[in-house]
Amino acid sequence: MPNIANDPTRKSWINVPENSDFPIQNIPFGVFITKEDVITIGTRIGNSAIDMGALQQLGYFEGIDLTDDMFMQDTLNDFISDGKKTWRLVRNRLVEIFDSENSKLRDNKKHKDVVIFDVKDIEMLLPVQIGDYTDFYSSKEHATNVGKMFRDPENALLPNWLHIPVGYHGRSSTIVPSGVSVRRPNGQTLPADAKEPVFGPSKLVDFELETAFITTDANLMGEPIPVDQAEEYIFGMVLFNDWSARDIQKWEYVPLGPFLAKNFASSISPWIVTMDALEAFRVTGPEQSPTPLPYLQQSGENAFDINLQVAIKPENSEETVVSNSNFKYMYWSMSQQLAHHTINGCRINSGDMMGSGTISGSTPDSFGSMLELTWGGKNPIILSDGSERKFINDNDTVIIRGYCQNDEIRIGFGECASKLLPAIEIK
Numbered sequence: 522m523p524n525i526a527n528d529p530t531r532k533s534w535i536n537v538p539e540n541s542d543f544p545i546q547n548i549p550f551g552v553f554i555t556k557e558d559v560i561t562i563g564t565r566i567g568n569s570a571i572d573m574g575a576l577q578q579l580g581y582f583e584g585i586d587l588t589d590d591m592f593m594q595d596t597l598n599d600f601i602s603d604g605k606k607t608w609r610l611v612r613n614r615l616v617e618i619f620d621s622e623n624s625k626l627r628d629n630k631k632h633k634d635v636v637i638f639d640v641k642d643i644e645m646l647l648p649v650q651i652g653d654y655t656d657f658y659s660s661k662e663h664a665t666n667v668g669k670m671f672r673d674p675e676n677a678l679l680p681n682w683l684h685i686p687v688g689y690h691g692r693s694s695t696i697v698p699s700g701v702s703v704r705r706p707n708g709q710t711l712p713a714d715a716k717e718p719v720f721g722p723s724k725l726v727d728f729e730l731e732t733a734f735i736t737t738d739a740n741l742m743g744e745p746i747p748v749d750q751a752e753e754y755i756f757g758m759v760l761f762n763d764w765s766a767r768d769i770q771k772w773e774y775v776p777l778g779p780f781l782a783k784n785f786a787s788s789i790s791p792w793i794v795t796m797d798a799l800e801a802f803r804v805t806g807p808e809q810s811p812t813p814l815p816y817l818q819q820s821g822e823n824a825f826d827i828n829l830q831v832a833i834k835p836e837n838s839e840e841t842v843v844s845n846s847n848f849k850y851m852y853w854s855m856s857q858q859l860a861h862h863t864i865n866g867c868r869i870n871s872g873d874m875m876g877s878g879t880i881s882g883s884t885p886d887s888f889g890s891m892l893e894l895t896w897g898g899k900n901p902i903i904l905s906d907g908s909e910r911k912f913i914n915d916n917d918t919v920i921i922r923g924y925c926q927n928d929e930i931r932i933g934f935g936e937c938a939s940k941l942l943p944a945i946e947i948k
Protein backbone atom coordinates (compact mmCIF):
# COMPACT_ATOMS: atom_id res chain seq x y z
CA MET A 522 0.00 0.00 0.00
CA PRO A 523 1.73 3.21 -1.17
CA ASN A 524 1.76 6.13 1.19
CA ILE A 525 0.78 9.07 -1.06
CA ALA A 526 -0.31 11.28 1.82
CA ASN A 527 3.21 12.54 2.56
CA ASP A 528 3.79 14.35 -0.78
CA PRO A 529 5.29 17.65 0.47
CA THR A 530 4.16 19.57 -2.63
CA ARG A 531 0.47 18.89 -2.07
CA LYS A 532 -1.71 21.85 -1.07
CA SER A 533 -5.16 21.77 0.48
CA TRP A 534 -8.17 23.91 -0.34
CA ILE A 535 -8.50 24.35 3.42
CA ASN A 536 -6.45 27.30 4.63
CA VAL A 537 -3.35 26.23 6.60
CA PRO A 538 -1.70 29.07 8.57
CA GLU A 539 2.07 29.40 8.27
CA ASN A 540 3.89 27.21 10.82
CA SER A 541 0.76 25.19 11.49
CA ASP A 542 1.37 21.76 13.01
CA PHE A 543 -1.39 20.40 10.79
CA PRO A 544 -0.66 20.75 7.05
CA ILE A 545 -2.40 18.33 4.68
CA GLN A 546 0.66 16.06 5.02
CA ASN A 547 -0.13 15.39 8.70
CA ILE A 548 -3.70 13.99 8.81
CA PRO A 549 -3.72 12.99 12.50
CA PHE A 550 -6.65 11.15 14.05
CA GLY A 551 -8.70 12.13 17.08
CA VAL A 552 -12.17 12.14 18.63
CA PHE A 553 -14.16 15.30 19.21
CA ILE A 554 -17.56 16.52 20.30
CA THR A 555 -19.37 19.30 18.45
CA LYS A 556 -21.55 22.07 19.90
CA GLU A 557 -24.54 19.94 18.90
CA ASP A 558 -23.20 17.17 21.20
CA VAL A 559 -22.26 14.90 18.31
CA ILE A 560 -19.23 12.74 19.06
CA THR A 561 -17.18 11.69 16.05
CA ILE A 562 -13.81 10.49 14.90
CA GLY A 563 -12.04 13.16 12.94
CA THR A 564 -8.89 14.64 11.50
CA ARG A 565 -7.50 18.14 11.36
CA ILE A 566 -6.11 20.39 8.62
CA GLY A 567 -4.93 23.85 9.69
CA ASN A 568 -7.49 25.10 12.20
CA SER A 569 -10.30 23.01 10.75
CA ALA A 570 -11.56 19.84 12.44
CA ILE A 571 -13.02 17.36 9.98
CA ASP A 572 -15.91 15.08 10.94
CA MET A 573 -14.99 11.69 9.44
CA GLY A 574 -18.28 10.16 10.56
CA ALA A 575 -20.11 12.71 8.40
CA LEU A 576 -17.68 12.11 5.53
CA GLN A 577 -18.39 8.39 5.73
CA GLN A 578 -22.17 8.92 5.78
CA LEU A 579 -21.85 11.10 2.68
CA GLY A 580 -19.98 8.32 0.86
CA TYR A 581 -16.53 9.87 0.73
CA PHE A 582 -14.82 6.64 1.84
CA GLU A 583 -16.54 4.52 -0.80
CA GLY A 584 -14.33 1.71 -2.06
CA ILE A 585 -12.52 1.29 1.25
CA ASP A 586 -13.60 -1.77 3.20
CA LEU A 587 -14.84 -0.23 6.47
CA THR A 588 -17.65 -1.17 8.85
CA ASP A 589 -20.65 1.16 8.37
CA ASP A 590 -20.15 3.06 11.61
CA MET A 591 -16.35 2.97 11.68
CA PHE A 592 -16.00 6.71 12.24
CA MET A 593 -19.24 7.33 14.13
CA GLN A 594 -17.66 6.10 17.34
CA ASP A 595 -16.27 7.66 20.46
CA THR A 596 -12.90 5.89 20.27
CA LEU A 597 -10.40 5.00 17.55
CA ASN A 598 -9.90 1.44 18.85
CA ASP A 599 -11.82 -0.34 16.06
CA PHE A 600 -10.16 1.72 13.34
CA ILE A 601 -6.75 1.04 14.88
CA SER A 602 -7.62 -2.67 15.06
CA ASP A 603 -8.09 -2.74 11.29
CA GLY A 604 -4.34 -2.39 10.83
CA LYS A 605 -1.82 -0.40 8.88
CA LYS A 606 -3.30 -1.06 5.43
CA THR A 607 -6.62 0.56 6.43
CA TRP A 608 -4.88 3.48 8.15
CA ARG A 609 -3.02 4.19 4.91
CA LEU A 610 -6.05 3.83 2.66
CA VAL A 611 -8.02 6.26 4.83
CA ARG A 612 -5.16 8.76 5.14
CA ASN A 613 -4.58 8.61 1.38
CA ARG A 614 -8.30 9.16 0.73
CA LEU A 615 -8.42 12.14 3.10
CA VAL A 616 -5.59 13.93 1.31
CA GLU A 617 -7.37 13.33 -2.00
CA ILE A 618 -10.63 14.80 -0.66
CA PHE A 619 -8.88 17.92 0.61
CA ASP A 620 -6.38 18.34 -2.27
CA SER A 621 -6.69 21.85 -3.74
CA GLU A 622 -7.34 20.31 -7.18
CA ASN A 623 -10.30 18.20 -6.04
CA SER A 624 -13.62 20.04 -6.33
CA LYS A 625 -15.95 17.29 -5.04
CA LEU A 626 -16.26 18.49 -1.45
CA ARG A 627 -14.57 21.85 -2.02
CA ASP A 628 -17.48 23.06 -4.13
CA ASN A 629 -20.28 21.43 -2.15
CA LYS A 630 -21.31 23.94 0.51
CA LYS A 631 -24.02 21.70 1.96
CA HIS A 632 -21.54 18.91 2.62
CA LYS A 633 -18.87 21.26 3.90
CA ASP A 634 -21.31 22.67 6.48
CA VAL A 635 -21.70 19.27 8.14
CA VAL A 636 -18.11 18.07 7.73
CA ILE A 637 -15.87 21.01 8.65
CA PHE A 638 -15.70 22.78 12.02
CA ASP A 639 -13.47 25.50 13.41
CA VAL A 640 -11.31 23.86 16.09
CA LYS A 641 -12.53 26.62 18.45
CA ASP A 642 -16.05 25.20 18.17
CA ILE A 643 -15.26 21.61 19.14
CA GLU A 644 -13.91 19.88 22.22
CA MET A 645 -11.27 17.19 21.92
CA LEU A 646 -11.88 13.95 23.80
CA LEU A 647 -9.59 11.05 24.67
CA PRO A 648 -8.84 9.51 21.23
CA VAL A 649 -8.68 5.88 22.35
CA GLN A 650 -10.00 3.78 25.16
CA ILE A 651 -6.63 2.96 26.63
CA GLY A 652 -6.67 -0.62 27.83
CA ASP A 653 -3.21 -0.94 29.26
CA TYR A 654 -0.62 1.72 29.87
CA THR A 655 3.10 1.08 30.26
CA ASP A 656 5.70 3.71 31.01
CA PHE A 657 9.32 3.21 30.02
CA TYR A 658 12.42 4.91 31.37
CA SER A 659 14.42 5.09 28.17
CA SER A 660 16.35 8.38 28.28
CA LYS A 661 19.88 7.71 29.44
CA GLU A 662 20.33 11.34 30.44
CA HIS A 663 17.15 11.29 32.56
CA ALA A 664 17.96 7.96 34.21
CA THR A 665 21.47 9.21 34.98
CA ASN A 666 20.22 12.50 36.44
CA VAL A 667 17.63 10.78 38.65
CA GLY A 668 20.14 8.11 39.70
CA LYS A 669 22.57 10.83 40.77
CA MET A 670 19.92 12.58 42.88
CA PHE A 671 17.98 9.64 44.33
CA ARG A 672 20.85 7.18 44.78
CA ASP A 673 24.56 7.33 44.09
CA PRO A 674 26.31 9.91 41.86
CA GLU A 675 29.13 7.42 41.25
CA ASN A 676 26.81 4.64 40.06
CA ALA A 677 23.89 6.62 38.70
CA LEU A 678 22.80 4.05 36.12
CA LEU A 679 21.80 0.70 37.60
CA PRO A 680 23.56 -2.30 36.01
CA ASN A 681 20.45 -3.46 34.09
CA TRP A 682 19.76 -0.11 32.42
CA LEU A 683 22.01 -0.50 29.37
CA HIS A 684 20.63 -4.00 28.70
CA ILE A 685 16.88 -3.60 29.25
CA PRO A 686 14.37 -0.93 28.21
CA VAL A 687 13.28 -0.55 31.86
CA GLY A 688 9.54 0.05 32.34
CA TYR A 689 6.60 -0.41 34.67
CA HIS A 690 2.87 -0.94 34.30
CA GLY A 691 0.84 2.18 35.01
CA ARG A 692 -2.90 2.84 35.17
CA SER A 693 -5.00 3.98 32.24
CA SER A 694 -7.93 5.17 34.38
CA THR A 695 -6.45 8.61 35.06
CA ILE A 696 -5.12 9.45 31.59
CA VAL A 697 -6.90 12.59 30.38
CA PRO A 698 -6.74 14.68 27.21
CA SER A 699 -5.14 18.10 27.00
CA GLY A 700 -7.32 20.80 28.53
CA VAL A 701 -8.56 18.74 31.47
CA SER A 702 -7.25 20.07 34.79
CA VAL A 703 -5.63 17.69 37.26
CA ARG A 704 -5.47 17.76 41.07
CA ARG A 705 -2.43 17.92 43.29
CA PRO A 706 -2.43 14.52 45.04
CA ASN A 707 -2.45 13.82 48.75
CA GLY A 708 -0.22 11.10 50.05
CA GLN A 709 2.47 9.86 52.40
CA THR A 710 5.90 11.41 52.36
CA LEU A 711 8.95 11.16 54.57
CA PRO A 712 10.24 14.67 55.33
CA ALA A 713 14.01 15.15 55.36
CA ASP A 714 15.53 13.92 58.66
CA ALA A 715 12.17 12.52 59.84
CA LYS A 716 11.78 8.94 61.03
CA GLU A 717 8.02 8.65 60.47
CA PRO A 718 6.02 9.59 57.37
CA VAL A 719 3.49 12.42 57.28
CA PHE A 720 0.27 12.79 55.27
CA GLY A 721 -0.86 15.73 53.17
CA PRO A 722 -0.74 17.36 49.75
CA SER A 723 2.39 16.57 47.75
CA LYS A 724 4.82 19.51 47.91
CA LEU A 725 6.83 18.41 44.89
CA VAL A 726 4.46 17.98 41.95
CA ASP A 727 6.40 17.75 38.69
CA PHE A 728 5.78 17.24 34.98
CA GLU A 729 7.53 14.61 32.90
CA LEU A 730 8.15 15.55 29.27
CA GLU A 731 7.33 12.39 27.35
CA THR A 732 5.83 11.10 24.16
CA ALA A 733 3.67 7.98 23.99
CA PHE A 734 2.79 5.57 21.22
CA ILE A 735 -0.52 3.83 20.64
CA THR A 736 -0.52 0.21 19.48
CA THR A 737 -2.83 -2.00 17.45
CA ASP A 738 -3.58 -5.66 18.20
CA ALA A 739 -0.15 -7.12 17.83
CA ASN A 740 0.21 -10.66 19.04
CA LEU A 741 -1.32 -13.66 20.69
CA MET A 742 -0.51 -14.34 24.30
CA GLY A 743 2.77 -16.22 24.36
CA GLU A 744 4.08 -14.80 21.08
CA PRO A 745 6.76 -12.12 21.03
CA ILE A 746 6.86 -9.30 18.46
CA PRO A 747 10.21 -9.30 16.62
CA VAL A 748 12.03 -5.98 16.88
CA ASP A 749 12.17 -5.56 13.08
CA GLN A 750 8.37 -5.92 12.82
CA ALA A 751 7.42 -3.85 15.86
CA GLU A 752 6.69 -0.64 13.97
CA GLU A 753 3.92 -2.37 11.99
CA TYR A 754 1.95 -2.41 15.23
CA ILE A 755 2.45 1.22 16.20
CA PHE A 756 -0.46 3.40 15.07
CA GLY A 757 0.97 6.74 16.05
CA MET A 758 2.26 9.06 18.73
CA VAL A 759 1.03 11.75 21.13
CA LEU A 760 2.66 14.20 23.52
CA PHE A 761 2.49 13.00 27.08
CA ASN A 762 2.83 14.74 30.45
CA ASP A 763 3.33 12.02 33.03
CA TRP A 764 2.53 14.11 36.13
CA SER A 765 4.65 12.95 39.08
CA ALA A 766 4.73 13.67 42.82
CA ARG A 767 8.43 13.46 43.66
CA ASP A 768 8.07 13.41 47.47
CA ILE A 769 5.51 10.59 47.36
CA GLN A 770 7.67 8.79 44.78
CA LYS A 771 10.78 8.96 46.92
CA TRP A 772 9.08 7.36 49.92
CA GLU A 773 7.07 4.68 48.10
CA TYR A 774 9.16 3.51 45.14
CA VAL A 775 11.34 0.91 46.86
CA PRO A 776 11.18 -2.02 46.12
CA LEU A 777 8.41 -2.28 43.46
CA GLY A 778 8.72 1.05 41.67
CA PRO A 779 6.34 3.93 41.01
CA PHE A 780 2.78 3.72 42.35
CA LEU A 781 0.64 6.57 43.72
CA ALA A 782 3.24 9.20 42.80
CA LYS A 783 2.37 8.57 39.17
CA ASN A 784 -1.18 7.30 38.76
CA PHE A 785 -3.07 10.39 39.97
CA ALA A 786 -2.95 11.97 36.49
CA SER A 787 -1.33 11.77 33.07
CA SER A 788 -2.18 14.13 30.20
CA ILE A 789 -1.95 13.46 26.45
CA SER A 790 -2.28 15.61 23.35
CA PRO A 791 -5.55 14.70 21.62
CA TRP A 792 -4.44 14.24 17.97
CA ILE A 793 -2.61 10.99 17.27
CA VAL A 794 0.06 11.65 14.64
CA THR A 795 0.58 8.47 12.59
CA MET A 796 3.95 6.83 12.12
CA ASP A 797 3.38 7.26 8.37
CA ALA A 798 3.25 11.05 8.85
CA LEU A 799 6.53 10.97 10.79
CA GLU A 800 8.37 8.90 8.15
CA ALA A 801 10.34 11.87 6.75
CA PHE A 802 11.81 12.57 10.18
CA ARG A 803 13.61 9.30 10.86
CA VAL A 804 17.14 9.63 12.19
CA THR A 805 19.72 7.30 13.65
CA GLY A 806 19.37 6.85 17.39
CA PRO A 807 22.21 7.13 19.91
CA GLU A 808 24.92 4.49 19.69
CA GLN A 809 24.13 1.58 21.99
CA SER A 810 27.04 0.26 23.98
CA PRO A 811 27.23 -2.49 25.09
CA THR A 812 25.51 -4.10 22.10
CA PRO A 813 22.03 -5.22 23.21
CA LEU A 814 21.09 -8.89 23.23
CA PRO A 815 20.05 -10.24 19.79
CA TYR A 816 16.28 -9.86 20.31
CA LEU A 817 16.82 -6.10 20.79
CA GLN A 818 19.28 -5.49 17.96
CA GLN A 819 18.26 -3.30 15.04
CA SER A 820 19.97 -1.36 12.31
CA GLY A 821 18.99 1.73 10.33
CA GLU A 822 17.11 4.84 11.38
CA ASN A 823 14.88 3.97 14.31
CA ALA A 824 14.70 7.33 16.10
CA PHE A 825 12.56 10.33 15.14
CA ASP A 826 13.60 13.97 15.12
CA ILE A 827 10.77 15.56 17.11
CA ASN A 828 11.42 18.93 18.76
CA LEU A 829 9.85 19.08 22.20
CA GLN A 830 9.22 22.05 24.46
CA VAL A 831 7.78 22.63 27.92
CA ALA A 832 6.34 25.91 29.18
CA ILE A 833 4.86 26.90 32.53
CA LYS A 834 2.03 29.41 32.57
CA PRO A 835 1.08 30.80 36.00
CA GLU A 836 -2.52 31.89 36.38
CA ASN A 837 -3.04 35.43 34.99
CA SER A 838 0.50 35.63 33.64
CA GLU A 839 2.55 34.89 30.53
CA GLU A 840 4.09 31.49 29.95
CA THR A 841 7.82 30.81 30.27
CA VAL A 842 9.56 28.11 28.25
CA VAL A 843 11.56 26.01 30.72
CA SER A 844 12.87 23.19 28.50
CA ASN A 845 13.71 22.41 24.87
CA SER A 846 14.38 18.73 24.23
CA ASN A 847 14.10 16.23 21.36
CA PHE A 848 12.69 12.73 21.03
CA LYS A 849 15.79 11.63 19.09
CA TYR A 850 17.79 11.62 22.34
CA MET A 851 15.99 8.45 23.49
CA TYR A 852 18.43 5.59 24.02
CA TRP A 853 15.94 2.78 23.39
CA SER A 854 13.71 2.98 20.30
CA MET A 855 9.95 2.36 20.35
CA SER A 856 10.56 -0.89 18.42
CA GLN A 857 12.98 -2.08 21.05
CA GLN A 858 10.50 -1.16 23.79
CA LEU A 859 7.72 -3.14 22.09
CA ALA A 860 9.99 -6.12 21.32
CA HIS A 861 11.14 -6.18 24.93
CA HIS A 862 7.60 -5.76 26.28
CA THR A 863 6.44 -8.87 24.40
CA ILE A 864 9.55 -11.08 24.55
CA ASN A 865 7.92 -12.97 27.44
CA GLY A 866 4.65 -13.38 25.52
CA CYS A 867 2.83 -10.39 27.06
CA ARG A 868 -0.17 -9.52 24.92
CA ILE A 869 -0.55 -6.08 23.33
CA ASN A 870 -4.00 -4.82 22.26
CA SER A 871 -5.47 -2.08 20.12
CA GLY A 872 -5.41 1.15 22.09
CA ASP A 873 -2.62 0.26 24.49
CA MET A 874 -0.36 3.18 25.27
CA MET A 875 3.38 3.14 25.94
CA GLY A 876 5.11 6.19 27.44
CA SER A 877 8.69 6.91 26.41
CA GLY A 878 9.92 7.91 29.82
CA THR A 879 11.06 11.45 30.54
CA ILE A 880 13.00 12.79 27.57
CA SER A 881 16.06 14.72 28.72
CA GLY A 882 18.86 15.97 26.51
CA SER A 883 22.46 16.34 27.61
CA THR A 884 22.36 20.06 28.44
CA PRO A 885 20.62 21.51 31.53
CA ASP A 886 18.14 23.50 29.39
CA SER A 887 16.97 20.28 27.72
CA PHE A 888 16.05 18.34 30.86
CA GLY A 889 12.52 16.95 30.83
CA SER A 890 11.37 17.49 34.43
CA MET A 891 11.55 20.15 37.15
CA LEU A 892 13.39 17.58 39.30
CA GLU A 893 16.29 17.80 36.85
CA LEU A 894 15.87 21.42 35.69
CA THR A 895 16.11 22.72 39.28
CA TRP A 896 18.29 19.80 40.41
CA GLY A 897 15.95 18.65 43.13
CA GLY A 898 14.87 22.20 43.95
CA LYS A 899 18.40 23.51 44.56
CA ASN A 900 18.40 25.86 41.53
CA PRO A 901 14.95 27.43 41.18
CA ILE A 902 13.79 28.67 37.78
CA ILE A 903 12.77 32.33 37.53
CA LEU A 904 9.68 32.75 35.35
CA SER A 905 9.12 35.79 33.15
CA ASP A 906 6.74 37.30 35.74
CA GLY A 907 9.59 37.24 38.29
CA SER A 908 8.18 34.38 40.35
CA GLU A 909 10.27 31.38 41.29
CA ARG A 910 9.56 27.69 40.69
CA LYS A 911 11.23 24.65 42.19
CA PHE A 912 8.31 22.45 41.20
CA ILE A 913 4.78 23.18 39.90
CA ASN A 914 2.52 25.55 41.87
CA ASP A 915 -1.25 25.31 42.24
CA ASN A 916 -3.05 26.82 39.23
CA ASP A 917 0.05 26.66 37.00
CA THR A 918 -0.62 25.30 33.52
CA VAL A 919 2.06 23.04 32.05
CA ILE A 920 2.17 23.12 28.24
CA ILE A 921 4.07 20.57 26.17
CA ARG A 922 4.52 21.20 22.44
CA GLY A 923 6.14 19.04 19.78
CA TYR A 924 6.84 19.25 16.06
CA CYS A 925 9.07 17.93 13.29
CA GLN A 926 10.44 20.29 10.68
CA ASN A 927 12.52 19.92 7.51
CA ASP A 928 13.03 22.16 4.48
CA GLU A 929 9.68 21.15 3.05
CA ILE A 930 7.15 20.50 5.79
CA ARG A 931 6.33 20.79 9.44
CA ILE A 932 4.40 17.99 11.12
CA GLY A 933 3.32 18.75 14.67
CA PHE A 934 1.31 17.47 17.58
CA GLY A 935 -0.31 20.69 18.78
CA GLU A 936 -0.34 21.03 22.55
CA CYS A 937 -0.69 18.98 25.69
CA ALA A 938 -1.75 21.60 28.25
CA SER A 939 -3.11 20.97 31.71
CA LYS A 940 -3.61 23.01 34.82
CA LEU A 941 -2.71 21.80 38.31
CA LEU A 942 -5.55 22.44 40.77
CA PRO A 943 -5.04 22.57 44.55
CA ALA A 944 -5.30 19.31 46.49
CA ILE A 945 -8.60 18.15 47.91
CA GLU A 946 -8.67 18.74 51.66
CA ILE A 947 -8.68 15.47 53.59
CA LYS A 948 -9.29 15.59 57.34
Ligand code: MN
Pocket residue numbers: 656729731763876878879
Ligand atom coordinates in the same frame (compact mmCIF):
# COMPACT_ATOMS: atom_id res chain seq x y z
MN1 MN B 1 7.09 8.76 33.32
